[in-house]
Amino acid sequence: MSTTSSGPVIDIRGLVKDFGSFRAVDGLDLEVQPGEVHGFLGPNGAGKSTAVRVLLGLYRRTAGSVSVLGRDPGDHPGEVTRQVSYIPGEVALWPNLTGQEVLDALAGIRGAYDENTEKRLVEEFALDTRRKIRTYSKGNRQKVLLVAAFAARTDLLVLDEPTSGLDPLMEVHFQRCVQEAAHQGRTVLLSSHILSEVEQLCAAVTIIKDGRLVESGRISDMRHLALSTVTGQARRPAELDMLRAGLRKLGLQDALSAAGAVEAHVSGGDVNEVLGLLVAADAEAVTCTPATLDDLFLRHYEVVAR
Numbered sequence: 436m437s438t439t440s441s442g443p444v445i446d447i448r449g450l451v452k453d454f455g456s457f458r459a460v461d462g463l464d465l466e467v468q469p470g471e472v473h474g475f476l477g478p479n480g481a482g483k484s485t486a487v488r489v490l491l492g493l494y495r496r497t498a499g500s501v502s503v504l505g506r507d508p509g510d511h512p513g514e515v516t517r518q519v520s521y522i523p524g525e526v527a528l529w530p531n532l533t534g535q536e537v538l539d540a541l542a543g544i545r546g547a548y549d550e551n552t553e554k555r556l557v558e559e560f561a562l563d564t565r566r567k568i569r570t571y572s573k574g575n576r577q578k579v580l581l582v583a584a585f586a587a588r589t590d591l592l593v594l595d596e597p598t599s600g601l602d603p604l605m606e607v608h609f610q611r612c613v614q615e616a617a618h619q620g621r622t623v624l625l626s627s628h629i630l631s632e633v634e635q636l637c638a639a640v641t642i643i644k645d646g647r648l649v650e651s652g653r654i655s656d657m658r659h660l661a662l663s664t665v666t667g668q669a670r671r672p673a674e675l676d677m678l679r680a681g682l683r684k685l686g687l688q689d690a691l692s693a694a695g696a697v698e699a700h701v702s703g704g705d706v707n708e709v710l711g712l713l714v715a716a717d718a719e720a721v722t723c724t725p726a727t728l729d730d731l732f733l734r735h736y737e738v739v740a741r
């Protein structure tokens with residue numbers, strides 16, 4: 436599988452989408468590189484599904500530019516439909532067809548698919564494809580779309596909350612499918628509210644809120660920016676003075692209480708500086724807790740919510 440251009444697989448610039456007088460997407464930029472598994476995050480109503488629908492050519496944009504696999508989906512919606520495996524957030528399938536008939540229909544839309552992969556995934560996801568779709572649970576309907584998406588010979592997968600109906604075992608199968616797709620050089624845009632899933636699968640993420648970009652980049656860089664918490668307790672007055680002076684130099688004087696307790700929220704090299712100070716001052720109960728990605732994401736969600 437190969438992408439049609441060497442630039443970004445998804446390149447969205449200044450995207451605006453209005454529904455009447457309501458602006459759902461407000462000048463959004465999103466860039467996804469070839470072969471990347473890219474997380475697309477944001478609180479409810481942030482505009483993720485709307486942006487995804489525009490990039491698939493399902494919605495007409497109000498302003499901005501959109502390129503998917505080197506093409507404008509507004510001008511080439513049919514080609515984008517064929518070349519992109521899309522799993523929508525809300526699953527609606529033909530109720531009177533069997534699971535297999537739906538898989539055949541979806542394979543027909545996308546043009547090329549791998550029959551062996553489809554068979555393997557049907558088994559892995561424990562799907563009975565002889566039953567009619569209307570008898571399927573939500574999770575099983577979700578699985579039909581997952582099998583079709585991964586078995587198609589597409590370069591790009593756009594997955595909008597793809598695991599919302601899956602049980603934990605199936606979630607593991609899903610993660611394996613994404614890793615396999617990445618291994619094959621396919622590009623994945625994954626919109627999800629499950630932060631652990633994003634952390635597990637994605638090297639890069641874009642966070643949006645109110646239709647606008649909040650942060651975009653590699654998770655490893657964001658982790659570096661996240662604040663760790665360093666604590667300790669000074670035991671004697673002389674040590675307290677030493678700590679006070681050292682923390683002031685770092686601009687962290689507020690981290691020290693009158694009783695000698697230290698609680699500093701610091702990033703990068705300052706973690707070592709503060710730890711060094713506490714050790715030099717012979718403080719007790721010294722701890723260092725790195726920020727989790729959940730902390731980082733939630734901080735981003737909250738900062739812009741103010």
Ligand SMILES: Nc1ncnc2c1ncn2[C@@H]1O[C@H](COP(=O)(O)OP(=O)(O)OP(=O)(O)O)[C@@H](O)[C@H]1O
Pocket residue numbers: 454457459477478479480481482483484485486524
């Ligand atoms: N067809 C529509 N007509 C009017 N408003 C809409 C329409 N579709 C979405 N919206 C509004 O646009 C905003 C963004 O919705 P969208 O579904 O894109 O958010 P989301 O980030 O995908 O949210 P969630 O995580 O809850 O799925 C919301 O305020 C929503 O109510």
